[in-house]
Amino acid sequence: MKPNRSLEIGTGLFVLLGFAALAFLTTQLPGSGMRLGAAQGYKVLAKFDNVGDLKAGSPVSMSGVRIGRVEAIAFDATDYRAEVTLRIEPQFDKIPDDSDASIQTAGLLGGKYVGIGAGGSETFLADGGRIEFTQSAIVLESLVNKFFANFADKGSSTGTAPASDAAPTKE
């Protein structure tokens, strides 16, 4: 067969493109994979008792506007808390350093994100700064448990019929 240069180049491009796509799919999609893309903005640290299923890459927002994303989540073995690194985009550089961070859920089944509530301080968070006031993720199961516990308490105190059915199983 006669060599045909443009054909070979075309095939080469196709194969390269295909393998690049394969590489993207295998490394970028699964959570265990590597990350591409240079990070922008400054880093802020916050410690939480419980991060729930917050992930690296989850959004960080203030008043519902996204201002950055979670860069890393690590476990601090000294105080048994999760240390979350937030990367805030550079244009949001006027965040008071006494602001609070809480882990919230988007929708009933949606993903977790970090919500920042503005404080009143005159000094602002800078690269490597720390948010001291944090509120952990609300774990749905504990919420449900708490709800049923309250319900059972209330039921046993008023003594209505359905609650008295529930009470013996509780005690």
Next chain:
Amino acid sequence: MPEEPAVAASKEAVVRVRGLHYGFGSRKIFDGVDLEAARGRVTAVMGPSGTGKTTLLRLITGQVAPAAGSVEVFGREVTTLDTAGVYSLRRRMGMLFQNGALLTDLSVFENVAFPVRAHARLPERVLRQLVLTKLHAVGLRGAAELMPSELSGGMARRVALARAIVMDPDLLIYDEPFVGLDPVSMGVIVRLIRDLNDALGITSIVVSHDVRELASIAHHSYLLSGGKVVAHGTPAELDASPLPIVRQFMSGESDGPVPFHYPAGDYHADLLGDGKERPRS
């Protein structure tokens, strides 16, 4: 058996077919065919359309197996050879197909080079010389870079001929080489067949129904009809044959032992009937 031995025993037969039977389903194509192609001679196989001339070539080249009988090529029995054996026999054969059968995605040069590249590792320079020599022999050296789609029917057949002889075969088989050619191209092919035979001493088998062209090149002719060899001999002998079927075929009369009509029921009954009483269906 109606035939005598085909050729004088002194001439060595390159192809020897004995008692050949072959058929598709219930339809018999060959019912005991015997023929031989002598070394260095041009053997013609003639016959009306549909007598299985092309099938005969397929049997000789080992593409299909006969129901009974023997096919010997170069002294080896084709019917019992395995694929590798058949392939090694075919390396000594060349075949010219009715429509040339050039590989459409390769240029003329690459078409002729194809069998060489497949079977031998030659330096590109030697290969080029070989291919151009063969193309020159068929008068198409100047067309080496054309694609098959750019060739006329006659040119395509000449390229195919160059391809068939590029490996210097001992046996060349032509399947209907004259069909659909203008008189000039026909003359060129006739001349090439004769020249190749004379110059290279190639044994040739030509399957055709063009009586006049065959008469000018064949040393020995076979006439097939009804699954049998009905006559054979030199063109002059066949011309002089008293057999009606030979007379009809050689002179091209429309009706005779080879009937003009395909077998059918009674003509009047068919025309006058209402169509519902057709015997078959």
Next chain:
Amino acid sequence: MIGDTLSRIGRVGIFLVRVLRHAGVVFTEPRAVVHQIYNAGARSLVIIMLCGLFVGMVLGLQGYDLLQRFGSEDALGVAAALGLLKELGPVVTALLFAGRAGTSLTSEIGLMRATDQLTAMEIMAVDPLRKVVAPRLIGGIIAMPLLVAVFNVIGLFGAQLIGVQVMGVDTGAFWSQMQGAVELDDVNEGIVKSFCFGVACSLVAVYEGYHAQPTAAGVGLATTRTVVISSVLTLLIDYILTAAFLGR
């Protein structure tokens, strides 16, 4: 009927083995294989990318519409990625492959059969299975997973385009949820599927072409059969593989 089907499967299987005996062409005649990767792959690339984009965009719209009813539109990335990787990517690509590359393989080989080119090769003591069929089969098998990967990436881009740019899903949520939920096994499932579809579609195409009746009508019929058989076979294999992967 069952006997016919069985013997047909048997014939295709024997054909596959006969062709794969010539798998060495990858090394002895890499150029022929490259040519066929180009024919089956590079020439299908534009249609694959175009369709991938639209499938992804539809996933973005439909996924968003479905998920926002549960207030979970952030999960759009997961839905799009899993849908593309595990099902839509391999299956749609295989169907497009059957229509684009499969038919051209069948008609090309069928025409070579009809014009005696295959017979001519046999007479020249060249096995057409080696010279014609094997490079095409292998080229198709190599091209398919690459096409699927391209389809998936473009599809994800399309879903992201609609979901994030148009519907306003957060980029970070889109990607982070996707990365959190997609496992390497999901990617592998897609690759295994695309490989199996590649073998099935390419094999059907070359088989039908090689065994086409040597007439114009015969080649046309073989081409139609390629599309029909490849499509049905793709969906059948898809079901079997999905069941197998879920059952693990």
